Amino acid sequence: MISYGDFKQQIDTLRLDICREIYRQNKALIRVKKEDVAVARLTAIFDRTLEISNRLGFQAMSVRDLSEATGISMGALYAYIESKDKLLEMILGMGRMAVARVMTMEPPEPVDPRGQLRWLLRAHLFLTEAMQPWFYFSYMETRHFDQQARERAMEGELMSERYFADCLRAGVEQGVFQPRDPEFTAALIKPLLQDWYLKRWKYRRRNIDVEAYADAVIAFIEPAVLQPAVTAGCAAND
Amino acid sequence: MISYGDFKQQIDTLRLDICREIYRQNKALIRVKKEDVAVARLTAIFDRTLEISNRLGFQAMSVRDLSEATGISMGALYAYIESKDKLLEMILGMGRMAVARVMTMEPPEPVDPRGQLRWLLRAHLFLTEAMQPWFYFSYMETRHFDQQARERAMEGELMSERYFADCLRAGVEQGVFQPRDPEFTAALIKPLLQDWYLKRWKYRRRNIDVEAYADAVIAFIEPAVLQPAVTAGCAAND
DNA sequence: GAACCGAAAGCGAGCGCTCGCTCGGCGAAC
DNA sequence: GTTCGCCGAGCGAGCGCTCGCTTTCGGTTC
Numbered sequence: 119m120i121s122y123g124d125f126k127q128q129i130d131t132l133r134l135d136i137c138r139e140i141y142r143q144n145k146a147l148i149r150v151k152k153e154d155v156a157v158a159r160l161t162a163i164f165d166r167t168l169e170i171s172n173r174l175g176f177q178a179m180s181v182r183d184l185s186e187a188t189g190i191s192m193g194a195l196y197a198y199i200e201s202k203d204k205l206l207e208m209i210l211g212m213g214r215m216a217v218a219r220v221m222t223m224e225p226p227e228p229v230d231p232r233g234q235l236r237w238l239l240r241a242h243l244f245l246t247e248a249m250q251p252w253f254y255f256s257y258m259e260t261r262h263f264d265q266q267a268r269e270r271a272m273e274g275e276l277m278s279e280r281y282f283a284d285c286l287r288a289g290v291e292q293g294v295f296q297p298r299d300p301e302f303t304a305a306l307i308k309p310l311l312q313d314w315y316l317k318r319w320k321y322r323r324r325n326i327d328v329e330a331y332a333d334a335v336i337a338f339i340e341p342a343v344l345q346p347a348v349t350a351g352c353a354a355n356d
Numbered sequence: 357m358i359s360y361g362d363f364k365q366q367i368d369t370l371r372l373d374i375c376r377e378i379y380r381q382n383k384a385l386i387r388v389k390k391e392d393v394a395v396a397r398l399t400a401i402f403d404r405t406l407e408i409s410n411r412l413g414f415q416a417m418s419v420r421d422l423s424e425a426t427g428i429s430m431g432a433l434y435a436y437i438e439s440k441d442k443l444l445e446m447i448l449g450m451g452r453m454a455v456a457r458v459m460t461m462e463p464p465e466p467v468d469p470r471g472q473l474r475w476l477l478r479a480h481l482f483l484t485e486a487m488q489p490w491f492y493f494s495y496m497e498t499r500h501f502d503q504q505a506r507e508r509a510m511e512g513e514l515m516s517e518r519y520f521a522d523c524l525r526a527g528v529e530q531g532v533f534q535p536r537d538p539e540f541t542a543a544l545i546k547p548l549l550q551d552w553y554l555k556r557w558k559y560r561r562r563n564i565d566v567e568a569y570a571d572a573v574i575a576f577i578e579p580a581v582l583q584p585a586v587t588a589g590c591a592a593n594d
Numbered sequence: 595g596a597a598c599c600g601a602a603a604g605c606g607a608g609c610g611c612t613c614g615c616t617c618g619g620c621g622a623a624c
Numbered sequence: 625g626t627t628c629g630c631c632g633a634g635c636g637a638g639c640g641c642t643c644g645c646t647t648t649c650g651g652t653t654c
Contacts, residue, residue, distance in 0.1 A: 595654105596653100596654085597652105597653085597654080598651105598652085598653080598654100599650105599651090599652085599653100600649105600650100600651095601648105601649085601650090601651105602647105602648080602649075602650100603646105603647085603648075603649090604645105604646080604647070604648085605643105605644105605645085605646075605647090606642105606643105606644105606645100607642105607643100607644105608641105608642085608643095609640105609641085609642075609643100610639100610640100610641095611638105611639080611640090612637105612638090612639075612640105613636105613637080613638075613639080614635105614636100614637090614638105615634105615635085615636100616633105616634085616635075617631105617632105617633100617634090617635100618631105618633105619630105619631085619632105620629105620630085620631080621628105621629095621630085621631100622627100622628090622629090622630100623626105623627085623628080623629100624625105624626095624627085624628100
C-alpha cells in the first residue's frame with residue numbers, strides 16, 4: 119500500500135504540470151509571454167488566493183490584498199488574470215484537473231472489495247490532504263459560484279460517492295459486505311472523509327496525521343459494512 | 357422515544373421566547389420601544405438574514421438586500437440593529453441560547469449507554485433539523501467571525517463531542533462498547549451529524565427525512581462501537 | 595564593452611460604483 | 625402637540641478594474 123509521502127511527491131509534480139496547462143489554455147487572455155515566468159507567478163497567485171480566501175473568504179479578499187501578498191502590483195496582476203471571477207474559475211479548473219488525473223490512477227493491483235474499499239478511502243484522504251487548501255476552498259465557496267460551477271461541484275460530490283457505492287455493491291454481490299443500501303452508505307462515508315480537510319485544527323491538536331486518520335476511518339467503517347462474521351476479525355487485527 | 361414532530365413544536369415555541377430575551381438584552385441599543393412589535397420584526401430580520409446569508413454568504417448580503425427582503429427601510433433597520441456585525445452577534449447568540457436550552461433537557465428516562473447514545477444522536481439531529489438555517493449559517497460563516505466568536509464556535513463543537521465521548525466512555529466501562537478511543541470516535545460521529553444540515557439537497561433528492569437519517573446513522577455507528585457479540589443482533593433488528 | 599532601441603512587463607493613482615451607515619424631515623398615535 | 629417610529633437620499637470608504645507612464649530585458653550596432 120502506497121504511503122502518504124510517496125503520494126504527496128506525485129501530487130507536487132502534478133501541480134506544476136497543471137498550472138502550466140492552465141497557462142496554455144488561457145494564453146489568449148494572459149499578457150505575459152515568457153512561459154516559465156508566467157507559470158511561476160500564476161502558481162503563486164493561486165497559492166496566495168487559496169491561503170487568503172480560506173482565512174477570510176474569497177469575496178472578502180480584495181485584489182489589493184492579493185497584490186500585497188504576492189508582491190505583484192495591481193496592474194501586473196491583471197496581466198495574469200482577466201478578472202477576479204476568472205481567477206476563481208481558473209482555480210476551480212486546476213483542482214478538477216488534479217482530481218481527474220489522480221482518480222484515473224489505477225489501484226496498484228486488482229484486489230477484493232474489502233481491499234478496494236480500503237484503497238479508495240486512503241486515496242481520497244491522501245488526495246485531499248495533499249491539496250487541502252483547494253478542497254477546503256471548493257467546499258466553502260461553492261454557494262458563491264454561478265450555477266454552472268455549482269452544478270459541477272455537486273456532480274463531483276456525487277461522482278466520488280459513486281466510486282464508493284460501486285465498490286460496496288461489488289462487495290455485497292460477493293457476500294463480503296452486508297446487503298445495505300450502497301448509495302446511502304456511500305453518502306455517509308463522504309462526510310467522514312471531508313472532515314479531514316474541513317476541520318484540520320481538531321485533528322492537528324490531537325497529533326493525528328493522515329495515515330492515523332485513515333486507519334481510524336477504516337476501522338470505523340468496516341464493522342458497519344462487512345458481514346458480521348468478518349467484523350470480529352477486523353476489529354481485532356488493527 | 358420522542359418523534360420529530362413533537363420536538364419541532366417545542367423548538368418553535370422556544371424560538372419566540374429567545375427572540376424576546378434577545379430584545380430585552382439589547383434594549384439599550386434598540387430604539388423601538390413597543391416590545392411586541394420589536395420582537396416580531398427582530399424575528400423577521402433574523403429569519404431573512406439567515407435565508408439570504410445561506411444563499412449568498414453573510415458578507416455578500418448587503419443591508420439594502422435585507423431592507424428589501426424584510427420590507428423595512430434602511431433607517432428603520434438601524435433602529436433594530438446597531439450594526440451589521442452586531443446583527444451577526446445577535447444571531448449567533450440566539451442559536452447558542454437555543455442549543456443550551458435543548459441540551460439541558462434530560463433524556464426522558466435513565467437508560468443504558470446504548471439507549472443513551474441513540475437518544476443523543478436523535479436529539480442532535482432533531483435540533484439541527486429544526487434550526488437548520490442557523491446551524492448551516494454558523495458552520496459556513498465561522499471563519500468570518502472575530503476571534504472571540506470563532507473560539508466560541510470551536511468550543512461548541514468540542515462540547516458536543518464531549519457529550520458523545522462521555523457516553524461512549526460509560527459504555528466501555530460497562531462492557532457494552534468496544535474499548536476504542538472515545539474522543540476519536542466522538543470526533544468521527546460529529547461529521548455524520550453535520551452532514552444532515554450541511555448537504556440537505558443530497559438527502560432531499562432521495563426522499564430521506566430526519567427520522568430515516570437518524571435510523572441509518574445509528575445503524576452505521578453502532579456496529580463500530582458495540583461489542584462484536586452485540587453487533588450481530590443490532591444489524592438484524594432494524 | 596558601450597550605447598542604443600523597441601518590446602515586454604510592471605506600476606499605482608484614479609475611475610465609477612456599491613457598501614455600511616446616518617440624519618433631517620414626516621406621518622401616525624396617544 | 626409631543627412622542628415614536630419610518631423613510632430614503634446622501635456620506636465617506638473601499639471595492640474591482642484601467643490606463644498612461646516607467647522600468648527592465650534582449651538583441652543589434654558601433
